[in-house]
Amino acid sequence: MMLEARDNMEHEMWWEPRSRTANIWFYNWTKLGALYYLVPDEFVVDETVQDVKELRNQDGWNMSKLQQLFPTDIVDHIPEELDFHESTEEWDKPRWMMTTSGKFTVRSAWELLRRKFVKSDIYKSIWIPGLPFKISFFFLRLWKCKLPVGDIMRRIGSDIEGKFYCCDPKQCETVDHLFVTRKVSSQVWRYVKAAAGITTTLLQVKHVIQVWWNANFSSMFKSIIRAMPVITMWQIWKWRNTMVHGGKMTINKVIYEINLTTHQMCRVRNPRMQVPKSVPQIMQMIETYKPHIVSKIVRWNLPMPGWFKCNSEGASRGNLGPSSVAFCIRDSEGDLMHAAARIISDGSNLVAEAMALQEGIKYCVTNDLLPVNIISIVTNHFQGKQD
Structure with missing residues (x-):
């Protein structure tokens, strides 16, 4: 039973490459599992290549080497999903993939190992x-x-x-x-x-x-x-x-x-x-019973003539979880000047709101969309504190 649990849990332990000493074939350094068991039969496992550092060069990942060793899906996955932080002073760091924080919890391990019955x-x-x-x-x-x-x-x-x-x-x-x-x-x-x-x-x-x-x-x-x-x-x-x-x-x-x-x-x-x-x-x-329904009108007001208005929004799923930011900018006529959105690293709702506000202000300053009226939960919060 313990050996079976070990085999299941090893695939959920990600070794984040730092010192580049992780074994290519038997360590889960790609977040996919041990590549020894994932590489198709037509790709011969070259056991002369052992450490992750052998897949790197001065510019980053050695794409020609990756294409020789792995199928296309794994080759595409490595540079897209792995943000390599090279360090000669740190060992490769183990991360538990069942939690967003990367820390091991008994609850997540139980959810992984327990035998689930059909839900009724x-x-x-x-x-x-x-x-x-x-x-x-x-x-x-x-x-x-x-x-x-x-x-x-x-x-x-x-x-x-x-x-x-x-x-x-x-x-x-x-x-x-x-x-x-x-x-x-x-x-x-x-x-x-x-x-x-x-x-x-x-x-x-x-x-x-x-x-x-x-x-x-x-x-x-x-x-x-x-x-x-x-x-x-x-x-x-x-x-x-x-x-x-x-x-x-x-x-x-x-x-x-x-x-x-x-x-x-x-x-x-x-x-x-x-x-x-x-x-x-x-x-x-x-x-x-008839519920008492309260309606409230919410409207977007035009900025003053000659001004721009930037609305920003950030969100975190689970509040310490997957996060994203977005913002849009309109002129005094209400015409859309620019809009953008992207996924950021895991964090809290407040961090996501602050990063969305930062990106909106940065774009306005860089593209000379000034003066600008900033609308965000963060600005509303501090305005309420001052009031």
Whole structure:
């Protein structure tokens, strides 16, 4: 297992050439992997050439040497992607290619090595935003039939099956009976279904979930609708455990807990809304809700006569990630004078904004597009500080 992990991880370790001592064939110095395994059979591996320094000359990469050793795609890749920093005082630096910073993390290594199963939409829906973790975890166990109810405990051969009971002492407790068809459960579902306007007869746990998740409600409250059957079954589960261990809990108490949990989740998901405290009122609010839309006009104003205006923009994906800059310049008539954009090295949003501003100013000064009005997030930030 460790040897298999080593073989997979070696391909993600890039040796940045500095002292030019990296082995050409077995080190990943091109970001493609070990070239010994990538070169086609028609290209004979010339093992007399060992170090990266043998592929360099005074002007840079020795293109004729590269063309002798490697196929065209690798030859084109090396000068385009490798920015060679020659140094006799530094060793070749290892970089971890799974992260933008080049530093090794256990998380990235785990993502590389773990065996991934096919993603299921149902498991994405189980973890509902705003719902307490313990309820989501309960629902996961319920969906996978991992709850300690009588029928499941009997199937796994447990000796504690007798501690779980059904309405009829002669029958074994089942998941569908406990959460759907039992007398107490039916009364609870009758209350929740009436609030949501659902008339379908519920038979099984997974059928309940499908009915609720396929119901036609506003997409804004989709997470709340998805959570309501889960909250209901969670409260039925609490009622059942209370009764099993000798406690008492009425149906009205179960309904009260459903109302309270639903209300609290709505407050978490929509903290600025006035949320009712009962499920019927919450469902009525969802059906009649109309969002308050605020519109704001954003316009680009012409610069003063004889002036130019430069708008610059920088962005970073992930904020410490792949970055790019862009700017455009217009005259006092609104005609486009120049526009440019390019990808820069990985960095933060603020660095990208500053570099975009710098490139815009540099172009204006170089091409005598003065006086110029600079519009950028950076200038707006400092203007706000002064104000």
